[in-house]
Amino acid sequence: MKKMIPLLVCLLLALSLFAGCIGQGTDTTTKSTSDTRTIVDMAGKTVTIPKNIERVAIFGGPIGQVPHILGVEDKLCAVSKGHQRSELLATMDPRIMTLPAPRSTNGVINIEELLFSNPQFVIAGDVDAEIVEKNTKIPVVQFMATSDGNYAQTKAEVTFLGEVFERPEKAKKYCDYLDNTIKFLNERLADLPEDERLVVFNGFDSSHLVTYGTGSYMEERIESAGCLNAASDVSTQGKKEGIHSGLDQISMEQLIAWNPDIIIIDFGTPEDLYNDPRWAKISAIKNKKVYRLPSAVFIWNRPSAESAVLHPIWLAKIAHPDRFKDVDIKTEIKKFYKEIFEYELSEEQVDKILSGEYASTVGGLSGGYTGGQQQGGGQGNQKGAGKEGNQTKQN
Structure with a gap:
């Protein structure tokens, strides 16, 4: 019996170590799930993005200012060339001039440059989104496809990106500012x-x-x-x-x-x-x-x-x-x-x-x-430049 005790102790230790390894494997799986979240974009697609957003590419003309409204411009890793041509934006945020700019105009994207920027996901309109999805495995979050640009759409896009970047209070601040401006004009001009x-x-x-x-x-x-x-x-x-x-x-x-x-x-x-x-x-x-x-x-x-x-x-x-x-x-x-x-x-x-x-x-x-x-020629590996039906939707 005394000889059996050491064997039993060894067996219990081995079982304990094995259980610990199983526990660690389960925790890793859970962590992977907890590090991401799913959202429904403005095209109605479900997209999985990281909870901890660090590197995002944003493609579009007017919408390019929204990260600065939300205070998340430090999360950008790639932009459109138009953003870098904005003298005022470059003064407000000098870092933007150092970022890759794979997108020349709507439907003209340098895929190699986009991949080099290594984004966690891309924010884009429908034409650019299709090109990125076709040529890469990078998740794409779409904003509204058509640039109707009315007050309702503007607020919807700012609110949506506020949810993506988890800055709803900043988005609401902008929407309230716009609403108050229109209310002021309406009241002043009512009669x-x-x-x-x-x-x-x-x-x-x-x-x-x-x-x-x-x-x-x-x-x-x-x-x-x-x-x-x-x-x-x-x-x-x-x-x-x-x-x-x-x-x-x-x-x-x-x-x-x-x-x-x-x-x-x-x-x-x-x-x-x-x-x-x-x-x-x-x-x-x-x-x-x-x-x-x-x-x-x-x-x-x-x-x-x-x-x-x-x-x-x-x-x-x-x-x-x-x-x-x-x-x-x-x-x-x-x-x-x-x-x-x-x-x-x-x-x-x-x-x-x-x-x-x-x-x-x-x-x-x-x-x-x-x-x-x-115009946006002269770059290598451009994709989708000939999409005539939609090319001018979101420059």
């Missing part, structure tokens, strides 16, 4: 007579004849500012060759017939139009009511979270100065940047925003429509 709602024409590109029609996000902003869209009787929805979706070019004869009270341009100067005899019959020209569109982190002639707040206030101040005597647009811009981007703008930066000077560095629409925003 505005119809005959005081000035007709506004957005004359983009070097021709100043490319515009947004009925049902567009731009029309929503124009109406929020107590004005009417000159192009409200035409539809510019869908894709036109060489032009961003949602835009179309009209004729000078059509513009003269509309006879807008205010013209907003994103190219050149008001003097260019004042000195051109072709425009002389239009009320906005006669009354010197042509204005250069501001531009900041991103151009204001595309739907972005920033311009959704600031553009309508800027236009309302121009169209109805007597109703907004207490509003200083420079103060409003500084306030927005301080509260939402947590960045203190200088006077010089505000002046550059209001003059539209930043547009020349951002590119996009303000550089001309025919080919400008579609």
Whole structure:
């Protein structure tokens, strides 16, 4: 019996060690599961992403500013080239200039450069998402496919990315800011007579004849500012060759017939139009009511979270100065940047925003429509550059 005791002790020790090994294996499996979470993206797909987000690639034009609104720009490991062309954004966040920029424009992605950036997942629109999914195993989280850009969509996208990055309070802060701005405008303009709602024409590109029609996000902003869209009787929805979706070019004869009270341009100067005899019959020209569109982190002639707040206030101040005597647009811009981007703008930066000077560095629409925003050649391993049906959805 005494001889059996050591054997029993050894057997018990061995069983104890074996059980411990099994326990450790179970813990590893549990940890792997607890390190990820599943989300449903804006395309309705279920995607598994890490709980601890450290490296994310974000592809898109207007949506590229949202990580900075959420305060998670340090999580970015790859961006679009357009983000790096933004002089103001590069000043606010110098690190962005050091990141890989695999995406040139919608549907043009350097896959090798994307893989080199080693993201945990990619945030992208439908065209870019399809390319990434086809050529890599990187998880893709999609935002809205179409750039309707209205207030509801803008808030939905900011809220969604707030959930992805687990910054719901930051997303809510932005949404509340936008809601309060629209509420302020609505209350201030509630009793505005119809005959005081000035007709506004957005004359983009070097021709100043490319515009947004009925049902567009731009029309929503124009109406929020107590004005009417000159192009409200035409539809510019869908894709036109060489032009961003949602835009179309009209004729000078059509513009003269509309006879807008205010013209907003994103190219050149008001003097260019004042000195051109072709425009002389239009009320906005006669009354010197042509204005250069501001531009900041991103151009204001595309739907972005920033311009959704600031553009309508800027236009309302121009169209109805007597109703907004207490509003200083420079103060409003500084306030927005301080509260939402947590960045203190200088006077010089505000002046550059209001003059539209930043547009020349951002590119996009303000550089001309025919080919400008579609260029992105010269890079290796580009995929999906020929998706004609959707290419201009989310530049």
